[in-house]
Amino acid sequence: MTDVLVIGAGPAGVFAAHRAADLGARTTLVTREQFGGMAANDGPVPVRTLAHAARLMREARQLGRYGITTGDFRLDYPRLLDRVREVVHDIGTHAALRARVDGMGVARRRLTEGKARRDHDVVVATVPLDAAARPVIDGRTVGFCKLVVDRISHRILGCHVVGERAVEITQVAAVAMTAQLRVQDLARIHSPFPRTPPSWAGPPTSPPAAWAWARTRTDLGTSRPAEAVRSR
Ligand SMILES: Cc1cc2nc3c(=O)[nH]c(=O)nc-3n(C[C@H](O)[C@H](O)[C@H](O)COP(=O)(O)OP(=O)(O)OC[C@H]3O[C@@H](n4cnc5c(N)ncnc54)[C@H](O)[C@@H]3O)c2cc1C
Structure with missing residues (x-):
């Protein structure tokens, strides 16, 4: 039996379902397509991934000012789109912690x-x-x-x-x-x-x-x- 039925697992629906469950309601969350809604799949996540690529390009152009020499770099747009899909997938699945620990704070x-x-x-x-x-x-x-x-x-x-x-x-x-x-x-x-x-x-x-x-x-x-x- 369900006290609260939430339709749509975007940020609003998932938050509402968590809140209802926290308050003790038997809660069912129903969605079509992927969990996470627009935020995880079509909106900010792809946009922020593209923005991060732009930021990396901008920073890479400054490397010479700090005495760091690299070869030419160029944008491989299909590869960038692959990366966007990877990020959307990883955020969707909450991939498990990987074991490498080098270079971390x-x-x-x-x-x-x-x-x-x-x-x-x-x-x-x-x-x-x-x-x-x-x-x-x-x-x-x-x-x-x-x-x-x-x-x-x-x-x-x-x-x-x-x-x-x-x-x-x-x-x-x-x-x-x-x-x-x-x-x-x-x-x-x-x-x-x-x-x-x-x-x-x-x-x-x-x-x-x-x-x-x-x-x-x-x-x-x-x-x-x-x-x-x-x-x-
Ligand atoms: C390009 C872009 C960039 C953005 N950047 C940001 C940002 O930087 N920061 C930020 O906070 N917000 C950002 N947003 C806005 C953010 O994505 C939305 O505000 C947020 O996703 C809205 O959440 P929601 O749960 O209301 O709806 P949605 O994310 O649209 O989720 C609704 C869910 O309900 C499902 N659904 C709909 N009807 C039914 C039905 N009848 N039965 C079952 N399931 C159904 C849908 O499939 C979907 O999964 C951005 C949006 C875009 C497009």
Whole structure:
């Protein structure tokens, strides 16, 4: 039996379904075509991928000013369109974390998971960077973001990132911790698409903050997952 039926799995529909399920409604999400709607398939993701290619071209032209010599480069447009399709596919499927760790940044704010466990009852949400749109579009998907949260107070105790832009990502969590935001407050901050961790607010991305929040609630038995079905 269903309390809430949501039609259309674009950002609005997925968000509505998550919210209804969070509030305890038996929720069914029905969509045609791909999950993610226009945002993931036809709109910002392809556009931002093309924009990223333009940014790379612009930056490549500056290499000589920094003493970096390369051969000629040129735009292979069919290859770029292949890349757009790859990104759309990867964002659609939330590809699994790959194991390579070379060349990545590491950043940590506040308590490690081990230290937090000494004094707190904690929940931990670890999400691969390639579950968010921005790292996939930028082609910098290797790594993860981990949030450590107090199960009772829902305060964020620590944030740890391995990957590109690790310092910037943890800075968001640092602001949230200083402001004593609860993890659900962080999860609700609606960042512009395409999103980066740690809030990644709004489905269809998989925000560590939302995961951590859901876990505190699920462990208490207060939330039911949304069912997702596709229609033709
Ligand atoms: C080129 C471009 C660039 C953009 N850039 C940005 C950006 O940078 N940042 C940003 O925030 N927004 C951007 N947008 C806008 C963003 O894509 C939309 O605002 C967003 O996708 C709207 O979400 P939605 O869930 O309302 O609808 P949609 O994304 O359109 O999703 C609706 C879903 O419902 C399904 N559906 C419809 N009717 C039915 C039915 N009868 N039965 C079953 N399923 C159905 C559709 O197949 C679709 O999957 C951009 C849009 C475009 C076109």
